[in-house]
Amino acid sequence: MRRFPLLVALLAGLVSPVQADQLADADVAGWLARMAAAERAHSYQGTFVYERNGSFSTHGIWHRVEANGQVRERLLQLDGPAQEVLRVDGRPQCVSGAPAEQLADAAPLALRQLAAEQLAGNYELRSVGESRVAGRRAVVLLMLPRDQHRYGFELHLDRLTALPLKSLLLSEQGQLLERFQFTQLDSLTPLSEQALRPGVSCLPIKSAVTPLTTANHWHAGWLPPGFNLLAAREQAEPASTAVLTWLMFGDGLARFSVFIEPLQGASVVNTRSQLGPTAVVSKRMPTAAGEFMVTVVGEIPPGTAERVALAMGPAQESTP
Structure with a gap:
């Protein structure tokens, strides 16, 4: 230990x-x-x-x-x-x-x-x-x-x-x-x-509780030990074919979320910051279906958040 x-x-x-x-x-x-x-x-x-x-x-x-x-x-x-x-x-x-x-x-x-x-x-x-x-x-x-x-x-x-x-x-x-x-x-x-x-x-409001769903087409190739998927959601943007994905992971104390958004030609840059206990890391990800922005936000060290972001990928392209 x-x-x-x-x-x-x-x-x-x-x-x-x-x-x-x-x-x-x-x-x-x-x-x-x-x-x-x-x-x-x-x-x-x-x-x-x-x-x-x-x-x-x-x-x-x-x-x-x-x-x-x-x-x-x-x-x-x-x-x-x-x-x-x-x-x-x-x-x-x-x-x-x-x-x-x-x-x-x-x-x-x-x-x-x-x-x-x-x-x-x-x-x-x-x-x-x-x-x-x-x-x-x-x-x-x-x-x-x-x-x-x-x-x-x-x-x-x-x-x-x-x-x-x-x-x-x-x-x-x-x-x-x-x-x-x-x-x-x-x-x-x-x-x-x-x-x-x-x-x-x-x-x-109707409800802010998001149940675990099977509509998740993304896979984490690596997660910190002890963290498990708590909730997932995919949502189509209005007047667009783009689908936004939200995943939340936790270890019983800390939590972090992963947001995945298709770029559709938008120009963005990788970022890394920390506000108190919350790390925010965004990474561009090229895939067979186009480029996506993967953003990890949560109560984990920035280096860990960056590793999670780099390990995300479409389920059909990811390997354990």
Whole structure:
């Protein structure tokens, strides 16, 4: 297993000294299971800050578990551009301020479902003690990458509810890529109907959830270990014969998308950039059917994104 001594030291240095004996590694799976169940076990409201690429934003969240087990959730950006989304059981019902698909998957990593059995093959899972976030005691978990194709993750879970209170995403060099942190959390006060009512600019949508489809004529000749296809879609452009392809891959923590578009004679150049944890790599690809632009966007190192882009190709032309 490849070691990341600098990353381990930096992550460990961001938490308070251990107040009790170090938790057993097996406890990590238990805490992640509690975290996965917490969404349907606890209603809460609060405020959290989100930082990426040196930019901060503040958000309000109202999360209620109904008597029938249904989960209703409203998120509202409190500064900067007005953005809002209302979800029912994770499916967006209305959005404002950004495209539906962008807000649907805009949640920080800490608000995603994580499973130890899915992560263990690609991350070393550790319990490293306790911290205090938003006035609440928390346990601190580390997820250290076993290779160079993903980032390290630090997660602080509320001792009482197992809800995520704070998370940090760091590169191997110790660069902070993403921060999520509650500044206030109330899991005791009942939520009113008014609190979950979206503003008038929150426009209804059908659904932002894209099921896995078989309409995928592209193949990844190489993927980082542990990443699997989560969703796929092909869509014809209006008034055109061009078909746009979207593929999403994940390893249980990180995700990236691949967008494939026919160039049809358009002049474009290869690009490579990184904004916080998100790498963006675009490559021209010649095929028997013409030239395409392949763009990889996601929470992986730029070098890994570039390798994925270069490995994409039409299914009939690709080799394992």
